[in-house]
Structure formats: C-alpha cells, structure tokens
Amino acid sequence: IQAEFEEGPLTGRRILVTSGPTHEPIDPVRYIANRSSGAQGTAIARALTALGAEVVFVTGPADAARPDRARIVEVETAQEMLEAVEGVMPVDAAVFAAAVADWRVDGASDSKIKKQAGALPTLGFKENPDILATVSQLKQGRPDLVVGFAAETDDVIAHATAKRDRKGCDWIVANDVSPETGIMGGSENAVTLISDEGAESWPRMGKDAVAEELAARIAKALAE
Ligand code: CTP
Ligand code: CA
Numbered sequence: 001i002q003a004e005f006e007e008g009p010l011t012g013r014r015i016l017v018t019s020g021p022t023h024e025p026i027d028p029v030r031y032i033a034n035r036s037s038g039a040q041g042t043a044i045a046r047a048l049t050a051l052g053a054e055v056v057f058v059t060g061p062a063d064a065a066r067p068d069r070a071r072i073v074e075v076e077t078a079q080e081m082l083e084a085v086e087g088v089m090p091v092d093a094a095v096f097a098a099a100v101a102d103w104r105v106d107g108a109s110d111s112k113i114k115k116q117a118g119a120l121p122t123l124g125f126k127e128n129p130d131i132l133a134t135v136s137q138l139k140q141g142r143p144d145l146v147v148g149f150a151a152e153t154d155d156v157i158a159h160a161t162a163k164r165d166r167k168g169c170d171w172i173v174a175n176d177v178s179p180e181t182g183i184m185g186g187s188e189n190a191v192t193l194i195s196d197e198g199a200e201s202w203p204r205m206g207k208d209a210v211a212e213e214l215a216a217r218i219a220k221a222l223a224e
Pocket of ligand 1: 018098102131132149
C-alpha cells in the first residue's frame with residue numbers, strides 16, 4: 001500500500017519510531033513485560049507524519065490505536081524489535097519510544113507450565129539486546145539524529161544524562177515517573193530534553209503536545 005505523505009518540513013525524510021512494550025514469553029500463555037500504553041510513541045509518529053515524514057512504526061503489543069499513514073511493523077519480543085529495526089535502516093532519524101523488556105526468560109517453555117500445588121517455578125533470565133545503543137553506535141549508516149527516552153525516578157536529569165552518554169544517542173527525552181507525578185499511564189507528560197546543549201525542561205503538557213514539539217525540533221535539527 002502506498003502511503004500518502006503530507007507536504008511539510010519533513011517531506012522526503014524517513015523516520016523510524018519504536019513504540020509500546022515488548023512481551024517476553026515464559027510459556028505460550030504467560031509473559032513478562034514493561035508497562036507501556038504506546039500512547040507517546042503513537043503521538044510522535046502522528047506528529048512526524050503531519051510534518052511530511054515517511055514514518056516506519058515498529059511496535060510491540062500496545063493498546064494504543066496504530067498511527068494512520070505510517071508503515072506499521074508489529075513485533076512481540078525485544079529480539080524481534082531489533083531485527084525489525086535493522087530491517088528498516090537506513091533512516092534519517094530514529095526515535096526510540098518503546099519500553100523494551102531488559103531481560104527475556106532463559107529457556108522459555110514451548111508447552112504450558114502446569115501449576116502444581118506447592119511447587120513454584122524458578123525463572124532464569126538473559127539480557128536483551130539494547131536497540132537504542134546498537135543503532136546509536138552504528139559505524140555505518142547511523143541515522144543523523146537518534147533520540148532515546150528515559151523514564152526515571154529520583155535524580156531524573158543525572159540518570160538521563162548518564163544514559164545518553166552510555167548509549168551514544170543525540171537526545172534523550174527524560175521524564176519523571178515517580179508515582180507522585182501521576183505521569184505513568186496518564187495522558188500528560190512532563191519531559192526534559194537532554195542534548196549536547198544541556199537539559200531543557202518543558203512545561204507539563206498533553207502527550208500530543210509533547211509529540212508536536214519534539215517533531216518540530218526534529219525537523220529543525222535535520223534541516224541544519
Ligand atoms: N531501549 C532499547 N532497547 C533496550 C532497552 C531500552 O532500545 N533493550 C531504549 C528505550 O526505547 C529508550 C531508552 O533505550 O529509548 C532507554 O530505556 P531505559 O529502559 O530507560 O534504559 P536502560 O538502559 O534499559 O536502563 P534502566 O536500567 O533504567 O532500565
Ligand atoms: Ca530498561
């Protein structure tokens with residue numbers, strides 16, 4: 001299907017957005033996952049499309065409706081998300097809004113683990129690939145702009161700045177998900193944009209407004 005692209009500052013630009021949680025199976029009926037509605041990633045995809053970008057939207061199993069006019073790639077696990085991301089490169093910019101599970105179950109079972117009174121299963125874990133770090137550190141074909149997210153508690157700016165350095169992305173969109181902020185699962189977000197110019201805190205606003213502001217910044221950065 002040929003998507004229809006808007007005319008705008010991002011016309012002719014191809015942008016990857018990852019979104020949603022990943023699900024890591026324990027057995028055919030059980031999984032571990034992060035909490036993520038996919039709302040912020042979806043809003044970012046929509047805002048980029050509205051500015052003319054060709055958006056490839058790689059999403060885990062999220063509740064949010066899929067963005068119109070984006071190319072949708074559905075995945076379940078972190079490993080599948082990495083493969084999908086590698087398959088859509090090269091892109092001009094990449095935004096990693098997915099809440100990727102840090103670990104997968106080592107030796108997930110192909111058959112359902114049956115409950116037995118008094119016998120508790122023990123799960124072992126393996127580390128999942130870091131998709132944002134992998135793309136940020138590409139020697140060839142790295143996107144011009146790589147944007148990560150960081151949901152943090154406590155010293156949000158310090159954690160997010162360290163994360164940006166560690167992963168090698170250009171920007172980190174940090175937010176404070178301490179329970180008292182009420183951000184987690186809500187329709188609003190209060191973010192701080194961390195770049196090589198420092199930390200810039202934006203006022204609390206709707207997730208759509210955050211997405212529009214971020215899309216405008218991306219358009220400006222790619223134009224420079
Ligand atoms: N991310 C990713 N692949 C992973 C883990 C995270 O692409 N396996 C991306 C997320 O999409 C996000 C950023 O990396 O853009 C930061 O994710 P986060 O979970 O905050 O970072 P971690 O390095 O996993 O650190 P933490 O211990 O805080 O979970
Ligand atoms: Ca993590």
